[in-house]
Amino acid sequence: MSAGVSTINSTGALRRTLGTVERSTSAALTELRLLAEVLRHDPSTAANGMKVRDLSRWQPPTQACAEAQLDLVRAGLEPQVNVPAATDSLAMTVQRTLSRLVKEAVANQVAHAPSGALCTIDVDVAEHQVTLRAANAMPQGSDGEATLGWGLLGLRERVTLTGGDFAVGQDGPDWVLTATLPRE
16 A cells, blocks of 8 residues: 555656646747847847747746745645845846746755755845845755756856856755846
């Protein structure tokens, strides 16, 4: 009977993870299409040339955080999400990068945090920079070594391109992702 219970739990976790992967893949494809369009045209006019349907798919950081909180609850985790409303009035590049950071952080929390773990996402908007910190308890048996998959590698590159800093790894008993972006 015990084997049947773990199979059901594994199936549920797999479905949640696949749902997160599907949403992340869709968002990444949209971002790539926008990037390709920008590269084909004059980058200085790219924001004005965005199609209305592309903007309707985009999520401001506060909305991405609200959705992230729901995803964490659905995954059986305890969310603590703090994001100021000011994030929605930052430069478009900063907003889009924050939203992607939130989505990837939550995808990793859902995939790796122990069941019932506290998962935090904190965004701080200062005068010249914006900092995002996402943390969760390390999974049982983890050696704490940072293995960067495609999602985290892509985020590190994206944050670096904005002139920001990106770090991920163990900090005491927690796994922490930190990104600092210039406001402009």
